[in-house]
Amino acid sequence: MKKDLLIALWFTLVTTVMFGILYPLAITGLAQVLFPDRANGQLIERNRKVVGSRIIGQAFSGPGYFHSRPSSAGTGYDPTSSGGSNLGPTNKTLLDRVTADVQKAQAENPSTTVPIDLVTASASGLDPDISPASAEFQIPRIARERHVAESGVRALVARYTQPRQFRILGEPRVNVLQLNLALDSSNPLY
């Protein structure tokens, strides 16, 4: 027993150095050489300023931008406080929040049901995507605000719609940040 305790102490030390320190350092070295952009969070620059990560959502709420989904991460899309609402399906707080968001959405696009992802909070609170249906729902508003034809906006949405990965996995999706950046450069807000 005493011998095993001594082994336990040394074994812990040796394996901590191997698996707790050398292993992650080796992976980081390889990752930084092989995939520098991905390993550092796919940051996007505009006018030499970092304006976001391609895969972390931002809280767009202005009328001229495609809106992201509701977020429960901090005060909204806060990557230092990721997480979902944790509201249960029969919780009135959830129902009230969704009802309010549905009414807001329908005010700009009356008599249409709202795609479910546009009024529900994501699991991470940082979802970079909306569904193609939610993008389509917002096209009339964007066209109005930016004074362009709906068909032009629709073409842009189509360009930023990602299909299922390898045509099989996951779901089709539209990256909101990239779409809005594209909008800003093709049809700037006045």
Added chain:
Amino acid sequence: MTANGWFQIGLYLFVIFLVTKPLGVFMTRVFNREKTFLDPILRPVEKLVYRLSGIDEKREMRWTEYAVAMLLFSGVTMALLYLIERTQKWLPFNPQKLGNLEPGLAFGTAASFTTNTNWQAYSGESTMSYFTQMAGLAYHNFVSAAVGIVLSIVVIRGIARKETDKLGNFWVDTTRCLLWVLLPVCLVGSLILVSEGVVENFKPYTTVDLIQPYTTQVTGPDGKTTTQTVTQQVIAQGPVASQEVIKEFGTNGGGFFNANSAHPFENPTPFSNFFEMVLIFAIPSGLTYTLGWMTGSQRHGWAVWAAMAVLFFAGVTTAYWAEAKGNRLLAGTDQGASGLHSGGNMEGKEVRFGIVNSALFSTVTTDASCGAVNGIHDSFTPLGGMVPLINIMLGEVVFGGVGAGLYGIFVFVVLAVFIAGLMVGRTPEYLGKKIESHDVKMAMLAVLILTFTILVFSAIAVVKPYGTSSITNPGPHGLSQILYAYTSSTGNNGSAFAGLNVNTMWYNTTTAVAQLLGRFFMIIPIMAVAGNLAKKKIVPESAGTFPVTGGLFAGLLASTIVIVGALTFFPALSLGPILEHLLMNAGKAF
């Protein structure tokens, strides 16, 4: 539910089927100390570890010494993690200058990672320094997984060996598991994850200027609400990929970030999601083949695999159906699946995964004792959320945690052959070993400890104010929250109905106790059975032997699991998720 959805589920099960045999054969060779293609590189490292730690690789242990070594190792690593958490402020790799953890949280987290539970009462991105993440948490992901795996190997040896009290050397098995089984897959796997977008760096958090600043209401400590304009976003970084891969492959489940595998930096694409799910089931599935191979009955290994696959499929079908059906209380929303969106209950789910991959992931992570999540289980529909709950209640034996799944199913195998023995009126046999009173008692003890811990803690929590005050979803859902917390802790799963406020004295203490009971008081009786079986003679198979291969046995095994689980937990479930489902359909909210 869509054709593509079913195809994704089918593809997943098919890939798991494909990896089972190669991985099972490889693990057999590793633990039998036979030659493998990795020996030229790893054998010198292995010898170095033995020399530095003073391990005699030729010595074999009895089950009691094996258990003592395992407990000592768990104790030492747990103490080291506690120490790191309490001193991280002064340690390197802490660009965010995060402070030391307070004792309660540090202890709870240390217990949780040592038991392979990875229950988290904190947000990783705002609590743990990069050093704590890698040398403390990721390290435990490796060793607690290795401990689980070698214990299952001990059980297999107990069945396979005869008339001996030697079951292997704990240190040798653990070293070989770390070096041969876990390390190679993690080296390749983490780079695959980085190539999909999982971050891996030691940079301070990145501050970005938002395209569109927004205003928000902030309630200060004095209770006053003020309006604040947010112009920047701080993006948390870190060495994520190297931990992410072992988090899944070792069925640990503790997220680098609070949002776990829903976070785009932990799980950025549908492919990374698929890959992570394969990693979760790979070892547990492979071990069924190892069981068959080592005991000389591959057909038995496949029968166990089949029983697991059936229960897996039943679970994922229910979850997928319930989530795709959606929540009828959300009026004015379009929840029908189409080519443009996946519809269904999207609260707490990511668009890139949609309904099917969220339902599938939740089933996989709770069939195994992983506990990683890519969706919010608390926000699932009542029946959709009941699937992960039941999966853990059944003992996480549907493939199960690495090692834990195999020694867990061993308990049910013992019960199944015992029941079959009663039906035909013969002393039950299992692969040539007589299953006697001592073995069945120990197996029942393991089942009862699990049940007792879950139900007694939950029962106290639902009648006492210190239990109920943590509920955040009123109505029957509140019972589900509490039940889930103790089920997940006892089952060493670590996923949660996370709305429940568990960072209280009562919950921190009782969940930590439940985790330790669920881990070690499950392991010890099972090791006792293994030690006892190893001593026995092999009884030659006769016409009266109940076969442990084929469809009949697979069916009996699956039924035993379901019946034991249903008898134990149905009353609690009927007052929680089932009642909530009925009320939801009647249009009732709380």
